[in-house]
Amino acid sequence: QVQVAESGGGLVQAGGSLRLSCTASGLVFRDYAMGWFRQAPGKEREAISCINWSSGVTYLRDSVKGRFTISRDNAKNTLYLQMNNLKPEDTAIYYCAANRFYTPCHRADSNYWGQGTQVTVSS
Numbered sequence: 861q862v863q864v865a866e867s868g869g870g871l872v873q874a875g876g877s878l879r880l881s882c883t884a885s886g887l888v889f890r891d892y893a894m895g896w897f898r899q900a901p902g903k904e905r906e907a908i909s910c911i912n913w914s915s916g917v918t919y920l921r922d923s924v925k926g927r928f929t930i931s932r933d934n935a936k937n938t939l940y941l942q943m944n945n946l947k948p949e950d951t952a953i954y955y956c957a958a959n960r961f962y963t964p965c966h967r968a969d970s971n972y973w974g975q976g977t978q979v980t981v982s983s
Contacts, residue, residue, distance in 0.1 A: 862886040862972045866956045869977030876946050876981070882939040882956030882974060889937040893918070895964030895971070896930060896941045898952035898979075905955070909941065910965035919965040924950075946981045954979050 868880040884892070895910035909930040910919040917930060929942040939956055957964040957971035964971045 862958065864956050864958055864972050864974035866954060866974045866977040869954060869979045871980045871982065872946055874947055874981055874983050877942070877944045878946065878979060880941040880943070880954055880956075880977060880979075882941075884937055884939075884956075884958055884972075887958065887960070887972075890934040892958045892960055893963050894930075894932060894939045895919070895957045895959070896939075897955045897957060897964075897968070898950075899955070899976075900949075900952040903952075905968070907965035907968070908954075910963050911939070912963070918963045943979070946979075948981045948983045950979060951981050952979060953977065 863885045866882050872878055893912045896908040897905050899905040908921050911917050911930045927945045931940045953976040955976045956974040959971050
């Protein structure tokens with residue numbers, strides 16, 4: 861059974877940094893494209909960034925360019941999202957997604973999802 865779990869969220873002041881992690885089990889991690897999404901209160905879930913099996917970045921949202929970096933370590937079955945210069949508008953629940961056959965950012969309906977981790981940025 862595929863399980864995806866996020867960690868690393870928390871409360872941070874504007875301008876601060878956080879690193880989110882996502883671990884996956886029940887799958888061969890290196891065979892899966894991975895991605896990060898977020899959902900703010902009252903808004904739809906949106907894709908932030910996605911990465912293919914060989915660490916090629918396949919999508920990066922314009923609003924996070926220059927601030928967020930996606931990466932993966934296949935030996936540790938772990939996906940990361942380094943978030944720098946955080947802004948209050950980055951406040952959301954952040955989700956990790958895995959997809960065997962498609963880029964998660966483009967085929968969200970076929971993703972495996974984690975439960976999410978809360979990121980709150982205070983002004």
